[in-house]
Amino acid sequence: MGKSLHDFTYLTFDVVGTLIDFEGGLTECLAGIAADAGVVIDAEEALSLYRAARYSRDADLFPDDLIRVYLAIAPNLGLPVERKCGERLRVSAKRWKAFDDSAEALAQLAKDYRLVAMTNARRWAFDYFAKELGSPFYAAFTADETGTEKPDPVFFEKVFDFVAAEGSSKDEILHVAQSQYHDIGISRELGMSNCWIERRHGQKGYGGTIEPAKFTEPDYHFTSLKGLANAVAAARG
Incomplete structure (x- = not known):
């Protein structure tokens, strides 16, 4: 020191x-989307998938990039592959x-x-x-x-x-x-x-x-x- x-x-x-x-904010929003779809997600799995998707070469600025990230990870989590859900994730940043x-x-x-x-x-x-x-x-x-x-x-x-x-x-x-x-x-x-x-x-x-x-x-x-x-x-x- x-x-x-x-x-x-x-x-x-x-x-x-x-x-x-942000981890709590992300997983809370994803859990809400999952609940609406009638599925359950594992928070740590979601974060792992997020990490891999977020740091790709075609990443946009944060948190606008959450739309792209959501569409990339949704299939692996059993979530709806819909842009409106990605937008919901992006907008959730306002409430983190x-x-x-x-x-x-x-x-x-x-x-x-x-x-x-x-x-x-x-x-x-x-x-x-x-x-x-x-x-x-x-x-x-x-x-x-x-x-x-x-x-x-x-x-x-x-x-x-x-x-x-x-x-x-x-x-x-x-x-x-x-x-x-x-x-x-x-x-x-x-x-x-x-x-x-x-x-x-x-x-x-x-x-x-x-x-x-x-x-x-x-x-x-x-x-x-x-x-x-x-x-x-x-x-x-």
Whole structure:
């Protein structure tokens, strides 16, 4: 652990999966579609199928891509192969819930840092997520602003340019995320300090998130965002 929590000015956050429970949102909507069709689905199987379908070469921006993903996975789940169901899945993003600790922890962390969202979601979806989280962000970068998705270094460079314009540098950023593939590995490669929020602790596999080629040991590791907020409070004394 190279730096103290006092050494950072900015906390950058992955949103979907770290702050917003997208796995719960996805599987709840799919279960509703299944119930209407008179079938039952297995949540972990659905997430595995989602992961394989989501990260294909013809993927669209998230969550608009959920229409294509639904049509790809529906046959394997015994669900209706109908575009209206895919649209139902896409629109469900407007109602996805935050993890129980997210809003309170973000409000606490905002007392000490400038909070910056970094999400692969499009701006229209992020606006709903931000409201669900209590609108805590100092700034936000979505796939619409960056023109790309993490783990593309270009996404991170946009944020580096932003903090540089404020007279700061990436050395003053702690990147907070649950995805080893999208965030923790690439942030290490780019020389950032990072904090892994292990949302799937106690569960097997990577759920709806693609498995990384290798595991990256983070600078900080908590199983909840509350854990980070409590550590900051303790460091503050």
